[in-house]
Amino acid sequence: MPELPEVEVVRAGLERHVLGATITRVEVLHPRPVRRDLRGQAGFAAALTGRRIEAARRRGKYLWLPLDNGDALLGHLGMSGQLLVQPPDAPPERHLRVRIALAGAAEGRELRFVDQRMFGGLSVSAGGAELPPEIAHIARDPLDPEFDDDAFVRKVRRRTSGIKRQLLDQNLVSGVGNIYADEALWRARIHGDRPGDRLTATQARELLRHAREVMVAALGEGGTSFDALYVNVNGESGYFDRSLHAYGREGEACERCGTPIRRIAFMNRSSYFCPVCQPAPRKRRAVVPRVAAD
Numbered sequence: 001m002p003e004l005p006e007v008e009v010v011r012a013g014l015e016r017h018v019l020g021a022t023i024t025r026v027e028v029l030h031p032r033p034v035r036r037d038l039r040g041q042a043g044f045a046a047a048l049t050g051r052r053i054e055a056a057r058r059r060g061k062y063l064w065l066p067l068d069n070g071d072a073l074l075g076h077l078g079m080s081g082q083l084l085v086q087p088p089d090a091p092p093e094r095h096l097r098v099r100i101a102l103a104g105a106a107e108g109r110e111l112r113f114v115d116q117r118m119f120g121g122l123s124v125s126a127g128g129a130e131l132p133p134e135i136a137h138i139a140r141d142p143l144d145p146e147f148d149d150d151a152f153v154r155k156v157r158r159r160t161s162g163i164k165r166q167l168l169d170q171n172l173v174s175g176v177g178n179i180y181a182d183e184a185l186w187r188a189r190i191h192g193d194r195p196g197d198r199l200t201a202t203q204a205r206e207l208l209r210h211a212r213e214v215m216v217a218a219l220g221e222g223g224t225s226f227d228a229l230y231v232n233v234n235g236e237s238g239y240f241d242r243s244l245h246a247y248g249r250e251g252e253a254c255e256r257c258g259t260p261i262r263r264i265a266f267m268n269r270s271s272y273f274c275p276v277c278q279p280a281p282r283k284r285r286a287v288v289p290r291v292a293a294d
C-alpha cells in the first residue's frame with residue numbers, strides 16, 4: 001500500500017508534469033475507480049474535459065488537482081493505485097482504468113490511473129479546489145508545514161487508547177500508516193499498546209519527531225525512483241529493504257539489543273516491535289467494585 005511519503009512523491013511529480021495542462025479527453029475503462037463520483041462515468045468525463053489543472057495538492061493520502069473552475073480532480077491510490085504520466089502511444093498498462101489526455105503545458109502526454117485491486121479511485125469534487133469537502137475531516141500529516149505539534153501532544157495524552165491506534169487515526173494525524181507507525185515506535189522505544197494518557201509530553205513529542213524523520217527519509221528515497229519513472233508508486237520503494245528496523249523483521253535481531261523482533265496481530269494487520277526495547281504496558285489495575293458486607 002502506498003504510504004504518505006510515496007503519495008507526496010506522486011504529488012510533487014504531478015506538480016512538475018501536469019501543472020497548467022488542459023484536459024482534452026477522458027476515457028473511463030472500468031467503472032469501479034470512478035464509483036464515488038455521483039455523476040457517473042460520462043458525467044465524470046464531462047466535468048473534467050476542457051478544464052485546466054492549476055496545482056497539485058495533498059491532504060494525508062488524498063491528492064487533488066484544483067481546476068480552473070473551482071472544482072478539483074480528487075484521487076486516492078488505495079492499495080495498489082498508480083498515477084502515471086505517459087506519452088499517449090505508450091502501451092496500455094495491464095490495469096489501466098482511466099486515461100486523461102492533456103494539452104497545453106503537458107502537450108502530448110496522458111495522465112493514467114492504473115489500479116489492480118481498485119480500492120482507490122478518482123472523482124470530481126465540486127468546489128473542491130481549495131480543500132475538497134469530502135476530505136475536510138482528515139487531519140494534516142506530520143510533513144505538512146501547518147501541522148500543530150502541541151495540539152497533537154495534548155490530544156494524544158487525553159486519550160486512553162493505545163498510541164499505535166492513535167497514530168493510525170486519520171482524524172488525529174493523517175498518513176502515518178502501519179509501517180511508519182511501527183518504525184517510529186521502535187525508534188522512540190514505545191510499545192504500540194501504551195495508552196496515550198500514560199505517555200509524557202516529551203515522549204509524545206519525541207514519537208512525533210521520529211515519525212517525521214522516518215517519513216522524510218522515505219521521501220528522499222522515493223524521490224530517486226520517481227525521476228526514473230515520472231510518477232510511480234508501487235508500495236515497494238527501496239526504502240523498505242534498506243532502512244526498516246522493525247517492520248517486516250519478525251525473528252531478526254533488534255539492531256539495538258539483539259532480541260528477536262516480535263510480530264503480533266493488530267487491527268487485521270501486524271505490529272512488529274522489540275519486546276525488550278519496547279516493553280508492553282502493565283495492565284491497568286482493575287477497579288473491583290466493593291460489595292458492602294452486610
Ligand SMILES: [Zn+2]
Nearest residue numbers: 254257274277
Ligand atoms: Zn531491542
